[in-house]
Amino acid sequence: MKIGLVGFAGSGKTTVFNTMTGLDVPVGYGGEVRLGTVRVPDERIDRLSAMFDPKKTTYAEMTFCDVPGEHGAERAGLSTRALVTIREQEALALVLRDFDNPAVEGDADPLRDLNAFSDECILADLAIIEGLLARARKENLPPVERGRLERMQSVLEDGRPLRTLAADELDRSQLKGYQLLTDRPLLVVVNRDEDRAAEPLPDDLDARLRELGAAGLALSASVEAEIASLDAEDQAAFLEDLGVAEPALARFIRAAYGLLDLISFFTVGEDEVRAWTIARGTTARVAAGKIHSDLERGFIRAEVMPYDVFIEHGSEHAVKEAGLLRVEGKDYIVADGDILHVRFNV
């Protein structure tokens, strides 16, 4: 999954990027677009890997893209270059400054910056939808299609992002080739001084996030970037001082999976133990297609062991003996932690 770190200059995007990726990119500059891929930590994979001792262990991955904020809170409009990069992301993580930065004018005001960013994205989307609508009218497209575009237009004119629309109101096939901004899932990262890292988000910000259909979390990027470079033992002590239970990456990933409604299933064997990421509600057949298109095309059945059942019994053989190895068809909805063996024939 590709997540773009976006926001105004000096909000701490590059510092958050360093925190998440463990890299050490210089902060305090405009900088280049940078990519960093991290493993999605998963204790279940650690454990399965220890049990199977496979040649290869593959975790799910998340790619962070540090998008330079070529715009200030006062200067109107995101730069074209920033917009192009932002549009390529599957989800956006908006970094909001909640600490004093002498290099940036104005007090820290995360709610102001959230609204400024949101409004810019809404305006950019409105321009696209209005263009599509003008063409739809000129070319006399079916009323259903025009109706949907009109609905999108009115939502945006109301100052609301497209992600607040119901799924059937947002026809993505109609929007193919037009990369919008406000339909992207949005995770808001409130970046704070270390003494306030563990404080909950203020009520007004929280309420606004709900209106925008976004999720939020607070962290102190500059401290957590330092902690991320320590070994595990020291990390725990520093995190305790900070008043947080888990490193920022773990909290970020959980928030992102929750926001995007993602789950993991596993494949196991002597060759490879591997985590696969899918949307909740995915059927066995479509999940099999993640592994290889042949498995989707030639799908016969899936043999399923929930992770907990497997751990409890200690081996595949014991699970089978206990009569707990399930055989599921193509429409089975895969659950988080399912261990799958796909039987197929092409």
Ligand SMILES: Nc1nc2c(ncn2[C@@H]2O[C@H](COP(=O)(O)OP(=O)(O)O)[C@@H](O)[C@H]2O)c(=O)[nH]1
């Ligand atoms: N006090 C404090 N300073 C931070 C924090 N995060 C970033 N900074 C500082 O803010 C400045 C801008 O950070 P940077 O990551 O380059 O912001 P970017 O422009 O959004 O990429 C740098 O001097 C950072 O050291 C934080 O959590 N607390």
Ligand SMILES: [Mg+2]
């Ligand atoms: Mg930067």
